[in-house]
Amino acid sequence: MPNSENINPTPRKRHPVTPKGLKWSLGTSLLIVIVLYILSVYQTTAFPNRVVDGFPIIFNFVVDDLWPPNWSYFDRVAMSLLETWNMALFSSTFAALIALPMSFLAASNINRNAYFYQFIRNFLNLLRTIPEIILAVLFVAVVGIGAVSGILALTVFSIGILAKLISETVEAVDPGPLEAIRASGGNVFQVISFGVMPQILPQYASYSLYVLEINVKASVVLGFVGAGGIGLILNQQLSLFNYDNVSTIIIVLFLTITIIDLISNRLRGRLE
Amino acid sequence: MIEFKNVSLKYPNGHQGLKNINLKINDGEFVVIVGMSGAGKSSLIRSINRMVTPTEGKILVDDQDIITFNEKKLRKLRTEVGMIFQSYNLVKRMSVLRNVLAGRLGHTGTIRSMLGLFPQKDIQFALDNLDRVSIHEKAYTRADQLSGGQQQRVSIARVLTQQPKVILADEPVASLDPPTSHKVMKDLKRVSREDNLTTIVNLHFIDMAQEYADRIIGLRDGEVVFDGPIDQVTEKTFEEIYGRPIKEDDLLGGDDD
Amino acid sequence: MNEKPIVSLRQARTNKSKFYLYTIVFILSAIYIIGLFTTPFSVSGSAASPLDTLRRIFIVPLTDMEYIVQFPVYIGYMIETVAIAYAGVTVATILAVPVAFLAARNVTKRYSYVGKALLNAIRAVPELIFAIIFVAAVGIGPYAGVLAISINSIGMLGKLYAEVIESIDQSNVDAIKASGGNRIQAMWYGVLPQVLPEFSSYSIYRFEIDVRASTVLGIVGAGGIGAPLILATYQRSWEDVGMILIVVVVFVSLIDLISGKIRKRLV
Known part of the structure; x- marks a missing residue:
């Protein structure tokens, strides 16, 4: 100036x-x-x-290398993709079931025992510091190669995320109804099922879908250490330098994730 | 009968909620507690169902000292002492009927209640109680679609469904406009008369207190400064309770009928 | 006493809501049934006993001197991992700003969907795929990892930044324009002070995510601690897996702790 x-x-x-x-x-x-x-x-x-x-490499890759993909490889990709989807589906389901009770223990307005509450919080924080690939290695080491290790790894991985998100929702519920139910002699389970659950149900469903999205993406990694899914064939084709097959995998994966995100976003939009 | 014997309550932050309270409330009485905000009205009422726990003294409900009650006895006590809140405390996303049935939780097994398997006679009873506060037709409406006055009447129905011996009402009309306040108070008074329930209400509007109470207890700084039947109460009494002349703000007004 | 009709907790369902309910139940059960039949639930197990494996992962690395002395090696790899995340998120922070303005409804009006579509497309690609592409193009090393992390972070940061821009208080901008400020001044004094704390907070949050993401990149040769991890896995060298796990958990916890503190002060 x-x-x-x-x-x-x-x-x-x-x-x-x-x-x-x-x-x-x-x-x-x-x-x-x-x-x-x-x-x-x-x-x-x-x-x-x-x-x-x-950065222009991505652009060149899409224009020059990605096309044409090897469509004859599509059948094999579809098989692996189904396995990846199933792993994500089951792990998200298990995680949703296990994370719910854990999130009540990790909510200060339900779990009134300060030490136990802090313990659960720290445990969940610790869980979230472990990348999914290390969880997969751990489960492959113990359970062996296959989809089961992948499901277990993703379940543990998503419990950390989901329990944190739900417990934050639980802590933010309107405390009035909980007080009313306590005042009329309801026990802690009744406080949860009558006071908390009706209030958090939409967010609970929404976060579970969100975790499903994350798990589909995360499960790509797992195949590299033998925990099943599309990463397995991706790793194979990469080490054989079959780039036309790799591009088939990438295209199919991209479309699948886009569709899943789209549907899940729609559903979540309607839930809120 | 509810009896306070030398009851004091000091909060962890050092605030003295109640100071050496001695009271006797007989069965079937309709008592209104008045006093300025912070005078200890809420602490007094919430001591009776142990939503807060006094630090000294005894509270006898039917000759049992409830201060010594453990978790299990406490829940039993709370099924017999119903409570109405200033902010209604309904679950907004749940239907009116389910909210009313929440009053049966203390009488219903945990698993049954979690699955929503209430006995048919409880559901019928809940509907009858909705009928008594004349919002029977809203049973399946979501609670958040009701007006404030309707929500407070739902919470009266919830308390009745609990089949209590005592009703505690903590500023039940503080969030309502004057005409609605009178309707809610009339409903409360009527049902407590019909069922012969001991009722203890916190109010800070003195004209309301005078209109509905059988007996008035005045609190100031956690101490009882007045206790007597309604016919002994004059404007002078309130000035003593409040420790200052009565102002326009202390009156609700607006009872048209 | 006359008989009262049975009452249900729910209002009777209409035909339409019945149809919806049955459709949803049908679709969900179909999805799960297909899943149950097409997933190989067989557990192969491994040759070694699980207990011995767990001991080798969790206990040996902390008790055996032979392994303890190797920790600095993995700490070095972890520092490279953090460097990849940091360089990546810094580049992404700078590049995400123009993309975010492009995708904000109150800036580009009805053309904002172009920017939004671009960001959605980026977010639909897992970071590992970006890493594979960059490793194939520029060769093995952390440089490919930085590129993968930055492009992947642009997807999320661009979306979050755009939401911040969409929620800004227009009256500040109008006030500057009303007092004779030009567009750039309106941007500098009206918009930036509003968005800067949130932008930085989101970038720090994304850095936390990127540290975790960078641990994976090494398995396809894009640098960081993933490379020794995949090697140790192939060689069934569980002690090394254990050491890597410990180093990752300690570093990630520390970074989460520090960045959480900083974010709390920012907002």
């Missing part, structure tokens, strides 16, 4: 627009962010110019 300097050419005392302390903390934060970025860039060799060069 050059004009303001003309109006007041010799300011006696500078009045900063931003107070000094705030300026300092903002400046320091920005500096930390930038320094960490520079360190990360050197560690990963992802320099900005290389990133700019890198």
Whole structure:
């Protein structure tokens, strides 16, 4: 703003627009962010110019390599895809059933025992720090190769997410009805089924569908460590460098996930 | 009979809710508790079904000290002492009938109630009680589609379905407009007369208290400063309870009929 | 006393609602029945006893000196993993802003669906697929991982940013325009102060997700701790799996803790 300097050419005392302390903390934060970025860039060799060069690759891949896919491979893909879907379906179902009681234990307005509540919270937090691939490796190690390990891994993985989301909903319910049921002599189960459940049912259904979406995507990874599903054939075809088969898998996967997301979003939109 | 013997209540944050309360409330009485907000009306009423627990003294309900009650006895007590709340406390997404049946929970097994398998006579009883507060035709409507006055009448029906001996009402009309307030209070008074229920109501409008009470208890700073039958109460009494002259705000007005 | 009719808890169903109910029940049971018949529920088990395997994963790495001394190796891999996530999310934060304005209803009006469709398409691709494509194009290494993470994060950040932009208070912008400010000034003083805290909060949240996502990328050669993980899995070297698990859990917990604190201060 050059004009303001003309109006007041010799300011006696500078009045900063931003107070000094705030300026300092903002400046320091920005500096930390930038320094960490520079360190990360050197560690990963992802320099900005290389990133700019890198992104058109996706475009070129879609235009040059993805088409034409090998349609004769479609049957095999469909089989694996069904397995992936089933794994996601069963794991989401189990997770929805197990996460519900856990989320009541992880809600401070139901579980009045502070220590037990904190224990369950910490347990769920711990569960959510384990990436799905490590869970899959663990279950493959114990149960062996196959869809069952995948289902178990995804179940544990989604319990962490689902129980957290539901317990937050439970903690946000209108406390009035719970008080009324307690006042009329209802026990904790009756408080839950009459006071809490009717209030959280739409969100419960919505979050379960959301977890189903996540599980379909997550189950792609599992096949790489032998836990079944479409990742298995993806890994095979990649190591054989059969890129036309890989592109068939990618196209089919993309369409399936898009359709599932679309349906699930519609259903969730109607639930709320 | 409900009896308070030297009851005091100090909250964990240091606030003194009740100070050395001594009271005797006889069966079938319709008692109104008045006082400014923060005078301890809510603490007093909620001590009777142990929604809050006094830190000193005894509360005898039918000669049993309820302060010593364990979880199981407490639930039994609460089935016999019904409660009506300022904000109705209905489950908004549930039908009126189910909300009324929530009053039967203390009498119904856990599994049965979770599956919604209420005995037919309970359902019939719930409908009869809705009839008594004249919103029978709304039984299958969702609770959130009712007006405030209708919701409060549903909660009266819920309390009746509990078949209590005592009704506690904590500011039952504070969220309602004057004409609706009078309708709700009339309903409450009528059903408690018909069933001969001991009823204890918190109100902060003095004209309402005078119109419906058999007996008035005045509280100030957690202490009983007045206790007497309605015919002894004058405007002067209220000025003593409130510790200041009566203002326009202390009157609800608006009873047209 | 006259007999009263039986009352139900529910109002009688109309034909239409009956039809809907039966259709839903039919579809759901069909989905589950197909699932039950097409999933191989057989459990092959492994040659080693499960208890011994669990001991090798959870106990040996923490008690045997031979393994404890190897922790720095995996910590190094984990630092690379975090670096991939950080570089990726920083690039994504910068690139998501223009895409988000493109996808915001109150900015591009009826053309916003173009940006929204683009973001939806990105989110329908699992990050592993992006990693596969980039590894095939630019070769093995963390550089491919950064590209995969950033494009994948743009999908989510763009959507969240667009929602923030759609919810801004227009009156601030109008006030600046009314006092003679131009479009850029309106953006700088009217829009940015409103959206910046939420943008940063979402980016930090996405960073948490990306740290987890980056642990996976190594299995297709896109850098990070996934590479030694898949190797250890193929070699049935459960002690190494255990060490990797511990390192990942500790790092992810610490990062969640710190970023949660920062996000709380931001909003």
